[in-house]
Amino acid sequence: MRLVYSRPVSGWVVVLLGTVLAPVGCRPAARDTAPAPVAPGHPSGEGSRVAFGGGRMSVTVPTGFGRADDGREGLELTPPGQHRILIWVSLTDMLGPEFPDDIGVRFVRDKAAALGLPTSEVGGKVFWVEAQPPDEDGSVTTRWVVGVENAVVLIAMAAQTDQRNAAVAQECAEKTIPLLIGSLRK
Numbered sequence: 001m002r003l004v005y006s007r008p009v010s011g012w013v014v015v016l017l018g019t020v021l022a023p024v025g026c027r028p029a030a031r032d033t034a035p036a037p038v039a040p041g042h043p044s045g046e047g048s049r050v051a052f053g054g055g056r057m058s059v060t061v062p063t064g065f066g067r068a069d070d071g072r073e074g075l076e077l078t079p080p081g082q083h084r085i086l087i088w089v090s091l092t093d094m095l096g097p098e099f100p101d102d103i104g105v106r107f108v109r110d111k112a113a114a115l116g117l118p119t120s121e122v123g124g125k126v127f128w129v130e131a132q133p134p135d136e137d138g139s140v141t142t143r144w145v146v147g148v149e150n151a152v153v154l155i156a157m158a159a160q161t162d163q164r165n166a167a168v169a170q171e172c173a174e175k176t177i178p179l180l181i182g183s184l185r186k
Contacts, residue, residue, distance in 0.1 A: 095168025
């Protein structure tokens with residue numbers, strides 16, 4: 001499986017994001033049974049707006065993806081089919097009104113620079129990516145830390161590394177995740 005850029009994270013970032021990283025794993029998420037309606041504003045032209053983070057942020061979920069609330073203000077997404085892939089979206093930090101409107105974007109840029117990581121931008125959102133080596137059960141977790149205005153969003157994807165999942169995981173990393181990042185709205 002080919003994954004996007006990989007680099008270790010410093011200890012204090014793990015502490016900052018640790019409460020939201022712990023639940024990521026390859027397990028089936030509850031699926032909606034009704035197909036998602038088309039949302040004209042989504043970059044792919046298909047999907048539905050779904051709120052997370054206590055309603056403070058929303059993302060467009062592609063049609064056919066299963067979705068469930070994770071019980072902690074996050075959102076679990078699974079691609080269509082019987083794949084062992086889980087995408088988790090969570091609002092990791094919503095900073096107060098006393099901070100500049102772009103403090104989330106600044107934080108991501110500054111932290112990436114301190115870690116020596118490159119940043120990318122999609123639709124005004126700045127992010128950096130890290131991939132963990134496979135764990136004992138063969139799953140690989142990749143994380144995207146995204147600055148959206150004055151918020152920081154974590155998108156994590158856990159996938160089994162078997163051949164059946166490789167193409168779907170690669171498509172999620174290269175196409176679906178950028179669409180999710182581009183569709184994030186406060």
